[in-house]
Amino acid sequence: DGGITQSPKYLFRKEGQNVTLSCEQNLNHDAMYWYRQDPGQGLRLIYYSQIVNDFQKGDIAEGYSVSREKKESFPLTVTSAQKNPTAFYLCASSIDRYRGSLNSYNEQFFGPGTRLTVL
Amino acid sequence: AQKVTQAQTEISVVEKEDVTLDCVYETRDTTYYLFWYKQPPSGELVFLIRRNSFDEQNEISGRYSWNFQKSTSSFNFTITASQVVDSAVYFCALSGGSQGNLIFGKGTKLSVKP
Numbered sequence: 001d002g003g004i005t006q007s008p009k010y011l012f013r014k015e016g017q018n019v020t021l022s023c024e025q026n027l028n029h030d031a032m033y034w035y036r037q038d039p040g041q042g043l044r045l046i047y048y049s050q051i052v053n054d055f056q057k058g059d060i061a062e063g064y065s066v067s068r069e070k071k072e073s074f075p076l077t078v079t080s081a082q083k084n085p086t087a088f089y090l091c092a093s094s095i096d097r098y099r100g101s102l103n104s105y106n107e108q109f110f111g112p113g114t115r116l117t118v119l
Numbered sequence: 120a121q122k123v124t125q126a127q128t129e130i131s132v133v134e135k136e137d138v139t140l141d142c143v144y145e146t147r148d149t150t151y152y153l154f155w156y157k158q159p160p161s162g163e164l165v166f167l168i169r170r171n172s173f174d175e176q177n178e179i180s181g182r183y184s185w186n187f188q189k190s191t192s193s194f195n196f197t198i199t200a201s202q203v204v205d206s207a208v209y210f211c212a213l214s215g216g217s218q219g220n221l222i223f224g225k226g227t228k229l230s231v232k233p
Binding site: 033042044045110115 | 154161166210223225
């Protein structure tokens with residue numbers, strides 16, 4: 001079945017530790033995204049990657065890092081520099097927005113999320 | 120700047136009632152897309168609908184219907200004869216973020232009681 005997987009579902013981190021959240025998709029999508037969700041809030045963009053080996057910072061990239069070595073994978077590392085990392089993290093993917101007609105905009109498909117808690 | 124406002128933080132209804140979730144957006148783009156997503160307690164966002172700014176036709180899909188009014192910058196979502204399984208957080212989103220991302224509202228938590 002095609003889809004997006006995220007692991008682990010729950011993650012606990014001690015202060016000062018780096019942790020990496022996994023995101024894999026087998027939808028053959030070019031674009032991948034990481035969002036952060038806090039209680040009662042919408043989703044805020046952390047990082048975005050349109051193609052392999054390329055990614056851009058989103059609105060709240062400080063304290064996070066990513067890599068995109070393979071089309072299928074877009075791991076997110078939460079570093080010790082992120083002062084308030086406890087949140088729900090969602091990974092998404094979509095067909096490259098620049099394919100197809102000009103100004104086309106394809107829906108994003110989301111993974112099941114990882115809930116990160118700092119102890 | 121792009122912005123999505125979902126003024127209703129929480130709504131509680133009894134099963135079989137109709138309920139409308141409001142979404143108001145702001146954008147300077149002439150072409151844009153609007154989305155609704157459902158987030159059940161499991162956490163995963165489920166895509167419900169995408170609407171192009173040039174298509175103002177209302178849409179109905181089973182018990183779900185969407186009313187898009189460009190004149191009032193609104194894209195409201197109605198659930199007819201609500202069911203307990205409709206309990207979730209619903210997000211409205213707008214295309215056009217600077218990174219190609221979606222701009223999300225803060226969501227409306229819908230609780231449907233039996």
